[in-house]
Amino acid sequence: MPELPEVETIARGLAQRVTGDVIESVWLGSKPEPLKSPAHLIAETLENARIASVHRQGKHIVFELEHDGAPRRKSRSKRPKTKTAETDRAQWIVHLGMTGQLLVTSPDADLAKHTHAVAKLASGRELRFVDPRRFGRLCVITGEQFEAGGAEPLDVDLETFTRLFRGRKTPIKSALLNQKLLRGVGNIYADEALFRAGIRPRRRASTITRAQFEKLYFSLQQVLKEAIEAGGSSVNDYVDSNGDPGSFQFQHRVYGREGEPCLVCRTPVKRVVIAGRSSHYCPKCQK
DNA sequence: ACTATTTCCTGGATGC
DNA sequence: TGCATCCAGGAAATAG
Secondary structure (H helix, E strand, O other): OOOHHHHHHHHHHHHHHHOOOEEEEEEEOOOOOOEOOOHHHHHHHHOOOEEEEEEEEOOEEEEEEEEOOOOOOOOOOOOOOOOOOOOEEEEEEEEOOOOOEEEEEOOOOOOOOOEEEEEEEOOOOEEEEEOOOOOOEEEEEEOOOOOOOOEOOOOOOHHHHHHHHOOOOOEHHHHHHOOOOEOOOOHHHHHHHHHHHOOOOOOEHHHOOHHHHHHHHHHHHHHHHHHHHOOOOOOOOOOOOOOOOOOHHHHOOOOOOOOOEOOOOOOEOEEEEEOOEEEEEOOOOOO
16 A cells, blocks of 8 residues: 555656656546546646656655646636746646556556556656556646645654644554644554554553654654665555565564564564554554 | 544455 | 455545
């Protein structure tokens, strides 16, 4: 499942491969469409757009788009008076949900089942959105800057991080997954960060000490950085924009290791369900 | 303002 | 072998 390190890997790959390319046409193929903006608006915004850059925000992939030259929309009531050679900016936002993939392919590569969108690029390649479980979403933004929820885990400072959680009665695991507080952390990295910090996932955020928050802060940043370094975790479906898996699943210490010995103390790893999500921890190392 | 629960979706695993 | 059931989980919607 794509979380921050996987989305970062995909965004970096895309940035490397499609920056400067131009989207010539768009096909939106499935019903119901996995769209958060109307299909015509997405098609209209993407077509003839130049991809100026690609980056990540939380679990969202953000394409910065530019439209050069002639006005492309008739229904824009008031434009700034400098009408000539103006650059129109927009953003294309992709959320991959559970099983979404964004792939750069050759046009004659087999069309995978559950391909919901295809953008043809001027370079001759295609950018394809594939998502079997259909939790992924596409949308476009014009006129404002996309802002996805809470703080970026790798940018936030310790003081702000601690303030996000202090006083909350919810289990720390749930709080870490709350994208309105911190964006980009999902089930795998929440469990891995809590293990490294020695905190049980069920611990109420309000009972965690400052010293423990500090440990959690550094543990989370460390595990996210290591995972990015490894190209993310491929547990089920995840592959990067080139179709390649990551390797961080081999460095998981608790996630997916129920019943297996803790790598520190050999105590069997436990799995419990918190807020409907499986949560893995070592009952001896985590308090 | 918070928190907890339900819902969406399909492929793979499991059980009889 | 076949069919039904369960499970995975991000985040929006709903309920309390």
